[in-house]
Amino acid sequence: MKIGFIGLGNVGGKLSGSLLRNGVDLVVHDLDTDLVARFVDRGAAAGGSPAQMMAMCDAVITCLPSPAASDAVMQEMLPEIGPGKVWMEMSTTDAGEVKRLGDEVIARGGAAVDCPVSGGCHRADTGNISIYAGCDRATFERILPILTIMGRRVLHTGDLGSASVLKVMTNYLATANLLTLCEALTVMKAAGLDMGTTYEAIKISSGTSFVHETESQLILSGSRDVNFTMDLVQKDIGLFQKLADKHDVPLEISPLIIEIMSDGQRRYGERAQSDQIIQRLEEATGLDIRAPGFPTELIDDEPEERGAEVVLRG
Incomplete structure (x- = not known):
């Protein structure tokens, strides 16, 4: 699959970095052109616009700071969505909003997933973060190989929107x-x-x-x-x-x-x-809550491993 990734900030830059590091055919976009240039230097392709990315990619991931930002990007991509296309929303967003946008994707024959992450930027950087995924089972199985590159534990939470809740x-x-x-x-x-x-x-x-x-x-x-x-x-x-x-x-x-x-x-x-x-x-x-010997940044010391689906009890 050719994967597009929109939003190369604190979290998105690390998640997309895991894809690039593991050989995924990656196209990237961000309003900060310097961030895009750094990814291009590492082997990614510049996506141009969100519409161009959806046209050229099998799946496009968005990881953006607000529901409004996701909506703006999605309005650009919608005309290019059709059968076989997947939108993967990795932002932390409102479940109603992701369902509204996801329904528009599905109405055009595409598939939609809300797949936010949990576990901190330091674990996003090593592919060891946890990922929730809300979508139908067939779509989940299609995108699971991509999710297990970015995350260690992947939980299928149910229908679209459930992961965001x-x-x-x-x-x-x-x-x-x-x-x-x-x-x-x-x-x-x-x-x-x-x-x-x-x-x-x-x-x-x-x-x-x-x-x-x-x-x-x-x-x-x-x-x-x-x-x-x-x-x-x-x-x-x-x-x-x-x-x-x-x-x-x-x-x-x-x-x-x-x-x-x-x-x-x-x-x-x-x-x-x-x-x-x-x-x-x-x-x-008037107290100083500090102590010697503690790190100034978090570093994930777990070895990077391919992730797997979390199997529910019962």
């Missing part, structure tokens, strides 16, 4: 975990505990998590740079709140998380790194 849930949980870790680390510092010891105590306990074992290290090193900005966090947790509102679920924690992150944006900037949210507590207490 699950993805905003996981980002909500990750954000909630980040905020509780900020509070936990600050309270331990105030209580006189060593931060290195605190990190290891959490890591070996029932309180550990993926967020702790990654983002707590960046908080403690002082880098606070997880390659994920507060505006993206706000988009994702806002989508989760929108989903709860749609189904009349009265959430209590979610609105508070949105307000805390909004305050972080007011203080540090709309596109501040999400881990900078620890500074709210540092400013409130």
Whole structure:
């Protein structure tokens, strides 16, 4: 399959890099022409416009910062979609929006998949990230070989849109975990505990998590740079709140998380790194939540392996 990839940012650049590294016939596009040039230097082809990419490729992947950006790209591609063409949406987006656009693709004889990722930019860089895929089973089996190059674990979540619903849930949980870790680390510092010891105590306990074992290290090193900005966090947790509102679920924690992150944006900037949210507590207490020996960037030390489908229980 000839694959087109639109959106070469923090996540998209790494996912498409895995495709290129593993010999996929890749065509790329981004509004940043320097990013496109770097991929061309590594062996990819420049796609020109989204319409040209859909015309020349079997499948086109979009990995963009907002539903509006995905819609704009899709409007360009739609005239070129017909039988045999596949649109793969890897952005974190609204399930209703991906279904709306996907229905337009399907009406023209193409296939549509929402396949967002989870696991951090460092794992996207090595092909070890997790991928959800929402689509019919036949389409899933067709694109699975492509997904297993970009991700270690691939879960078929059901119909189109189901993957996007699950993805905003996981980002909500990750954000909630980040905020509780900020509070936990600050309270331990105030209580006189060593931060290195605190990190290891959490890591070996029932309180550990993926967020702790990654983002707590960046908080403690002082880098606070997880390659994920507060505006993206706000988009994702806002989508989760929108989903709860749609189904009349009265959430209590979610609105508070949105307000805390909004305050972080007011203080540090709309596109501040999400881990900078620890500074709210540092400013409130006068404490410095850092410790020696922690990395300033995350590096995935797992060997790159071809991924596989996650098989459901039962």
